Amino acid sequence: MTMGGRPLRRLGFLTIGLFDEDDPGRGHESTLRLLEAGERLGYDSAWVRHRHLQYGIASPVAVLAAATQRTRRIELGTAVTPLGWENPLRLAEDLATVDILSGGRLNPGVSSGPPMHYERVRDALYPDTAGSEEFGYARVRRLLDHISGKPVTDFRGTEGIESYSDRVQPHSPGLRARMWYGGGSLRSARWAGENAMNLLTSSVVRAEESEDFATVQLSHIRAFRAAHPDGDAARVSQGLVVIPTDSASAVQRAKYEEYAAQRLPRTRRPQGPARMLFAPDLVGPAEQIAERLAAHAAFREVDEVAFALPFTFDEEDYEQILTDTARLLGPALGWKPAA
Template identity: 65%
Template sequence: MPTPDRPLRKLGFLTIGLFDPADPAAGHRSTLEIIELGERLGFDSAWLRHRHLQYGISSPVAVMAAASQRTSRIELGTAVTPLGWENPLRLAEDLATVDLLSGGRINPGVSVGVPMHYDTVKDQLYPDSADTEDFSYARVDRFARLVAGEKVREFSGKQGVVEEFSNRVEPHSAGLRERIWYGAASLKSATWAGGNGFNLLTSSVVFPGPDEEPDFAAVQQRQIRAFRDASAASGSNSARVSQGLVVIPTDSASSAQREKYQRYVDERTPRTSAPQGPQRMMFARDLIGSSDEIAEQLYAHQGFQEVDEVAFALPFSFEHEDYVQILTDIAGTLGPALGWARAE
């Protein structure tokens, strides 16, 4: 197994929070239990995907609020919240509130763009402004400025006997702006994120440029390097980068689990063979096997070579006990194989 130049510094995991529509409460409780388990196992962070009109977490802010009261150390993040569905001012208020309740453990991950299947939902989401909403980077910039505490209006001060008003988003949580992450999958977005003071979330999806060879790891490496260059040029050398590949260690899995996991990977592998659609979307291969086998593949991965923290993505459709086994193997075997030291 290769020897890394530096050990993995932070180990996290990402979950979609899948639930049965016939019993959604059970799925949400399972997610909270998984986050609690993550803290007991020593993980540095737990991240929630954001899904709308699907059977996954639609309100990660609410779930993080609940998780913050069940845990004391593990960082909590979103990967990612699509801002096209959000009012930036209201989201800034909610995230600051939860960040304070958590003791400063929230890592908001965001992205922009037209909401998925926008034509099917725009009349309900933005009945009066659907055709004029701005889904550009400007939406992220506005959100970040509100989180940072920039002035919202001129009006402030007392009105009447008890009413007192602020000219910025309240509550204000100092340090939250520095913990905003941008989920980028293109060279343009990675460069923009670095130049505008955000951290970078990379995942198992990239969009290569029109002249780039369709090599996922090489494309991801170029994006991370472009982000770091842009970040340094803007005066920041402390921006963080996290990678979020799907890894499925089988060290302690039962034979039935191994068969199920392999079927899952086999069904998803064909999509990784070539770019998909007009945007040439590329998917990373899921990594399955013993922790030593996965560690060897990661050390050879050009994207992984650029990072010192990860948020490994849990498969979408497994059972609670499967996630317990996978997280236990990641924390107990794979993490140490990557040089990671458990948080205490």
């Protein structure tokens, strides 16, 4: 890696796991094959997104449970699970179970805030408590406490022939250190650091102190590390949309360029009342993308990434992108594939 940045130490990818409503099994199987391909190519991690009431993965934990039985080395993560949809105690049980099944490879990423389009789903999701649910950081702390093994009841012992624990079972001791927070603001970045989480920073940030994406993202990374007990060693993973085209066909290149062009207007100014700022997609030969990343102020301060795959491409497109990223782009950034 040139221009003074950190050599890339860990390379990952992120997929939404799209499927056809009339044939969801085929789409889920395609996602699992993609995770297997990532392991063969030497990727360090593979991440799946949450999509509720859409045609993408609604239950990443279930999909990753299946992936634990079809992979042996690659780390598996969620980027991210919106906790507004979850009961932290039940989610802690599921996450610990999958972590045990994986041999300690799970990297759960979570976010706070009310469910998207809450007014549409509140009566189905929380029919009796919709107005009193807490969707802020306290919900995340509850999950962290449950995963770390703090008591959730005042009883531990035997009733008749049944034995009971006072903490979530199974307990996976290393899981707490692999908890990630998906933050897009200075406040959330600081909070993640103060609570000793890892930070997932993506292609969307809140334009608070600047309208330059890289400048804003850099401020989040520095605020996170300033607040984290591990300081500059605190883990940050960046997730931009990156599409190398070296081995792509002419048809694929045209598709990729059209996809990026359609999304480019939203990157020119903050969007909506929340002033969300989107990063441009990076499309082109691996060498060109490496040069652009080397000049990216925020990328220069991270040594691990989970590049996001575009939402609507075909399986063969994803295979081409993953292959070029692993064989060309990653090494150009200083990364070496896992054995």
